[in-house]
Amino acid sequence: MDVISEAVEGLRIGRAYGRRIEAPGGRVGRSTGFVGVGFHVVLGGQGWLISEDQPPVRVGKGDVVLAPHGAPHGFWPSPDALHTLPIMAMGPVPPPDGPDGLDFICGAYRLDTGGTLHPYLRSLPPVLTVTPDPVLSALVQVLAADMTQHRPGAEVTRPALVDLTLIHVLRIWHDTTGGKPWQALGDPVIAAALHLIHERPQDPWTVERLSRTAGLSRTAFTRRFTARVGTPPMAYVISSRLTRGARMLRETDAPLATIASRVGYATEFAFSGAFRREFGMAPGRFRQSRG
Template sequence: MDLMSEVIRAVRVGVVGSRVIRQSGSRGLRFATFAGSGFHVVLTGTCWLVTADEAPVALEPGDVVLASSGAAHGLSRVPCALEDLPVAEMGQFPPAPGPFDFEFLCGAYRLEHGRAPQYLRALPDLIAVSPDYGRHPELRALVDLLRADVSGTRMGGGAALPAMLDLILVTVLRLWHEQQDTVGWPETDDPAIGAALREIHDDPRRPWTVSQLSAVAGLSRAAFTRRFGTVVGQPPMSYLIGWRLGYGARLLRESDATLATIAREVGYSSEFAFSAAFRREYGVSPSRFRRTPAAALLSEVAGTR
């Protein structure tokens, strides 16, 4: 079961953004906590990754920082305390003109409602990766493409940006996963849990119970519940609810199906039941989630920072 692909599908319901930032002098920028996931790629110069609780980490050109679940952090020309850095202004702005000491490329999925997927929340808050671009030239190509795209106003940018962010996030997660030798990432090759996950993903409308899923996995209910929690990071029913609502969010954004149809498609007996569960998870009604354009949501997010 390819859980990494499900991570990407889950964050796609958020608002995507990307920009190039240039900094000069000894200062840097602080990025406040946000709901979602993002990354930075150091393009030119050297800098330090600064967090609230850990020692600063030196970064070289080509290094990538992944904020897996939107934790607060900073990038600075010199080591410093996180609170000493000015807060970055959110939004899609052109890079500052003039000379600079370091330059980095940012990409983010901002979930205006809800949280980053459980898999990303299970990772360390901030991950620094030093890719071997000789072995992984595809990452260099992706970074160059994204940099060129956000630096201009080329046609099709709105469609290209989410695809490029998807590919960079997947590539960075793969590299980190390889470097960690599977430590810290759910073991998605567990055949029993994989079988249960496939059933959930393929047929979310079915009224699944833990007993039914444990039978699919070929395990006792107790053994299945324990193993599912270890592999996935949350109980089976919590995962099922999250998957249904995430799938519902994608249908709201990507289709014109009625709320009643979507409710049935994701396993809820009525539009009311789906709406109540959706509001608990995302903090907004399905109707508002659907009718608010992504560009407006991005403006709202930028205006609150």
């Protein structure tokens, strides 16, 4: 199971955003928390990355910051407490006023219309930094140019570039941390169960059936799965099915009954009810919102 691919594909049910920010004196401010993933790449200047639970980190040109589950964070000229920073202004701002200005690009996937972040992303630190390799540096140059020039086709290029950048940041983090797998994939029993859930979403999975496949009792399997994945087995199954269904609604014109069958629901009515509980809207309305 390629967990990075699974995690990023799940984000595609949301919206990709990207912009370039030039903050005079490095006074960027703080972003409030959101459901999704965000990253920043410092193009010039320097400042302090400030988060809620970690010590401030000095950042400068070339540094990449990732908020894998949308935790609040901010940038400021001095290592102040996060709650003292003003909310980040998202409107036009003047360019940096000299070497202390901070010039950076932001990219994000926001799940504003509902959905659940993959547990792998939630298992990562709230805010982390990586040093780009040549591939990521090249991607950043293209992304920065795309955000700066506002050329036709941006609605297609922006999500693709945010995708590529995010995937490469996660790859670098994985390699930097010694290539350790997600805790769930490090357990062969749970990894096998996850593989089945993703490869055969249409199967009538129950805790009983999954635990039997794993060779464990229901109680032992549920406890072990929840500890490794971070969510109970059936909650994971439902989230995985609905995420896959949401992607099909976004990316295809398949009939609702076909989508329901492919993601493990006996009828389109059962799928619609579960989808509405997860996303707060009917599948048809969600599909229309893709435009």
